[in-house]
Amino acid sequence: MLDLFAIEELLSPEERMVRDTVRAFVDAEVMPCIVEHYRAGTFPKHLIARFGELGLLGANVKGYGMPGLSSTAYGLILAELERADSGIRSFCSVQTSLVMGTILLFGSDAQKSDWIPRLGRGEAIGCFGLTEADAGSNPGAMRTTAKRTKSGWLLNGSKRWITNGTLAEVAIVWAKTDDGVRGFLVTSNTPGFTARVMHGKLSMRASDTAELFFEDCALPEGALLPASLGLKSALMALTQARFGIAWGAIGAAIGSFECARDYAVTRVQFAGRPIASHQIIQQHFAEMATEITKAQLVAWRLAELKDAGKMTPVQVSLAKRNNVRMALDVSRRAREILGANGVCDDYPPMRHAANLESVYTYEGTHDIHTLVLGKALTGIDAFA
Amino acid sequence: MKILVAVKRVPDTTVKLKLKPDGTGVVTDGVNFEVNPFDVIAVEEALRLKEKAGGGEVIVATIGSKDATQQLRHGLAMGADRGILVVNDDDNAIDADVVARTLKAVVAKEQPTLVLVGKQSPDGESNQVPQMLAEHLGWPQATFASKVVVAADKASAEVTREADGGLETLSVRLPAVISADLRLNEPRYASLPGIMKAKAKKIDEFTFESLGVAKAPKVTAVGFFAPPERKAGAVVASVEELVNKLKNEAKVLG
Ligand SMILES: Cc1cc2nc3c(=O)[nH]c(=O)nc-3n(C[C@H](O)[C@H](O)[C@H](O)COP(=O)(O)OP(=O)(O)OC[C@H]3O[C@@H](n4cnc5c(N)ncnc54)[C@H](O)[C@@H]3O)c2cc1C
Numbered sequence: 001m002l003d004l005f006a007i008e009e010l011l012s013p014e015e016r017m018v019r020d021t022v023r024a025f026v027d028a029e030v031m032p033c034i035v036e037h038y039r040a041g042t043f044p045k046h047l048i049a050r051f052g053e054l055g056l057l058g059a060n061v062k063g064y065g066m067p068g069l070s071s072t073a074y075g076l077i078l079a080e081l082e083r084a085d086s087g088i089r090s091f092c093s094v095q096t097s098l099v100m101g102t103i104l105l106f107g108s109d110a111q112k113s114d115w116i117p118r119l120g121r122g123e124a125i126g127c128f129g130l131t132e133a134d135a136g137s138n139p140g141a142m143r144t145t146a147k148r149t150k151s152g153w154l155l156n157g158s159k160r161w162i163t164n165g166t167l168a169e170v171a172i173v174w175a176k177t178d179d180g181v182r183g184f185l186v187t188s189n190t191p192g193f194t195a196r197v198m199h200g201k202l203s204m205r206a207s208d209t210a211e212l213f214f215e216d217c218a219l220p221e222g223a224l225l226p227a228s229l230g231l232k233s234a235l236m237a238l239t240q241a242r243f244g245i246a247w248g249a250i251g252a253a254i255g256s257f258e259c260a261r262d263y264a265v266t267r268v269q270f271a272g273r274p275i276a277s278h279q280i281i282q283q284h285f286a287e288m289a290t291e292i293t294k295a296q297l298v299a300w301r302l303a304e305l306k307d308a309g310k311m312t313p314v315q316v317s318l319a320k321r322n323n324v325r326m327a328l329d330v331s332r333r334a335r336e337i338l339g340a341n342g343v344c345d346d347y348p349p350m351r352h353a354a355n356l357e358s359v360y361t362y363e364g365t366h367d368i369h370t371l372v373l374g375k376a377l378t379g380i381d382a383f384a
Numbered sequence: 385m386k387i388l389v390a391v392k393r394v395p396d397t398t399v400k401l402k403l404k405p406d407g408t409g410v411v412t413d414g415v416n417f418e419v420n421p422f423d424v425i426a427v428e429e430a431l432r433l434k435e436k437a438g439g440g441e442v443i444v445a446t447i448g449s450k451d452a453t454q455q456l457r458h459g460l461a462m463g464a465d466r467g468i469l470v471v472n473d474d475d476n477a478i479d480a481d482v483v484a485r486t487l488k489a490v491v492a493k494e495q496p497t498l499v500l501v502g503k504q505s506p507d508g509e510s511n512q513v514p515q516m517l518a519e520h521l522g523w524p525q526a527t528f529a530s531k532v533v534v535a536a537d538k539a540s541a542e543v544t545r546e547a548d549g550g551l552e553t554l555s556v557r558l559p560a561v562i563s564a565d566l567r568l569n570e571p572r573y574a575s576l577p578g579i580m581k582a583k584a585k586k587i588d589e590f591t592f593e594s595l596g597v598a599k600a601p602k603v604t605a606v607g608f609f610a611p612p613e614r615k616a617g618a619v620v621a622s623v624e625e626l627v628n629k630l631k632n633e634a635k636v637l638g
Pocket of ligand 1: 137
């Protein structure tokens with residue numbers, strides 16, 4: 001696999017072993033089934049128990065019997081998963097960063113010990129509901145509300161584009177209250193809660209994406225994440241998840257790159273020469289390898305900063321924005337190198353490219369991160 | 385039940401190795417190393433036998449540079465209990481016999497009921513260590529095992545081996561040396577919690593001297609060279625030309 005700047009040397013023996021385990025698992029158990037699921041538009045549910053056994057879910061969580069891996073090791077896991085498909089990585093990102101991460105950041109001790117071990121073993125699945133039909137880049141416009149009642153809360157509203165939505169036993173739902181936006185743990189058996197699969201996606205087809213509806217859902221007091229205070233709490237959880245995306249996208253890029261390289265050195269056109277012997281094709285490889293290498297260095301450094309407790313949201317915006325755009329560009333170039341074969345699902349680049357359109361949009365669109373950087377660099381807010 | 389598994393650090397079997405220009409060995413810079421895949425199967429079998437016996441200890445041992453600690457950690461991450469490293473900095477300076485005598489010294493220290501090893505390693509491919517070790521120990525051996533069943537009293541084991549014409553089942557007294565073939569089992573992955581736990585497991589280090597083993601190889605490598613490259617084939621225009629070439633150039637037809 002592409003590693004021109006010897007990132008391998010920067011990894012600890014444990015980090016390498018973790019990466020090798022996940023790489024072998026992905027090759028043996030994810031690669032053989034992913035295309036079938038992508039075609040059918042289904043998530044490979046049989047993998048969930050395997051994720052749990054291997055310790056992939058919540059791999060960077062310390063305590064609660066979780067592996068407690070370094071951020072680098074966690075990033076390497078996500079890159080390996082996304083080498084197979086962004087939908088597989090999304091499942092693990094949501095479970096780890098958005099669900100377990102949110103509970104660990106804002107949950108009570110009881111909520112943590114109730115949910116973290118089961119989520120880590122893959123016995124329970126979670127989802128994270130922030131986006132609504134009319135509140136995407138601006139989640140502050142959300143309409144879902146939670147009103148205080150004598151015994152707890154009454155939840156009304158809906159969420160859209162929610163990854164793992166129909167698989168989930170527990171949804172983290174962000175809703176407006178009299179004290180601003182707060183997070184709630186809503187179990188799928190709550191009367192008035194429904195989850196519906198969203199059909200017609202041309203991207204992220206092997207991921208479960210759902211609409212969630214809440215009609216007079218009565219929630220107990222214990223459903224509130226007590227330390228969640230305002231929209232900034234939701235954004236804090238997203239920062240952790242975006243860290244993972246910056247790593248994961250590299251996997252999709254490398255998967256596309258390796259496929260195109262194998263293809264270009266064997267595909268012969270004109271005078272018995274492989275297409276890789278032409279300068280334009282070589283330029284593609286030079287550009288792709290350069291951009292992948294830069295993204296690897298950004299991701300590696302970001303993990304160091306994260307483990308040192310110094311990672312900032314601006315760094316995360318830069319990394320998510322750069323690495324996802326890089327991966328999208330690489331997968332498109334790889335698709336192009338494959339010619340007509342590139343539009344066929346026998347080869348991964350176009351599937352990666354299609355998936356990355358979602359990754360480009362979710363967890364803060366590319367342009368929203370542009371504005372985050374713009375604001376940080378100029379001091380002027382260009383959002384509204 | 386105490387089981388000793390010998391494991392070897394070998395170059396990643398999926399990469400194409402290059403020879404050093406002076407012919408003294410293969411280039412190892414930039415090459416990833418892994419545990420000999422047959423040894424991984426041996427570790428897996430040891431773990432399963434321990435699980436079935438409801439207790440015991442699995443020890444992984446290797447002879448190699450300090451870097452080979454990584455391969456021991458792999459075994460520990462799969463679930464082995466502790467490791468033994470016999471430090472050796474030059475792989476070309478020892479042969480299968482030195483390895484077998486070193487393992488014999490480790491066996492003398494540990495007194496296992498069973499020694500499990502891979503049938504061969506993909507680097508040297510000599511397939512000699514298990515047999516030599518059994519001979520040095522004066523123990524029974526069962527090589528190329530595709531199934532191992534230990535008797536309830538742990539005094540013997542039934543081993544199915546893959547022979548050319550079919551399967552052969554042997555009964556061996558324990559202690560014994562068993563070498564693992566490809567179909568013995570499907571090894572587990574080193575799980576992530578397992579990898580973290582392995583960090584805390586003990587690895588004891590020894591030298592040949594401290595084990596009282598003479599580092600005196602009987603076989604030394606004289607040189608390494610790549611097989612000659614195959615010449616490109618020729619396309620013939622007609623059946624007549626083909627027959628003519630087979631008769632007059634290849635001289636395989638009369
Ligand atoms: C497959 C998939 C899975 C998802 N999973 C989840 C999930 O699990 N949980 C969840 O809560 N959400 C999820 N989302 C939703 C995702 O986070 C939102 O789609 C995203 O935040 C963008 O919102 P939007 O789609 O409403 O686009 P909009 O906000 O309507 O944006 C449309 C376009 O306008 C641009 N734009 C918006 N505002 C500005 C501005 N001020 N200046 C300049 N340009 C602007 C955007 O960059 C974008 O190009 C998922 C989405 C997808 C596609």
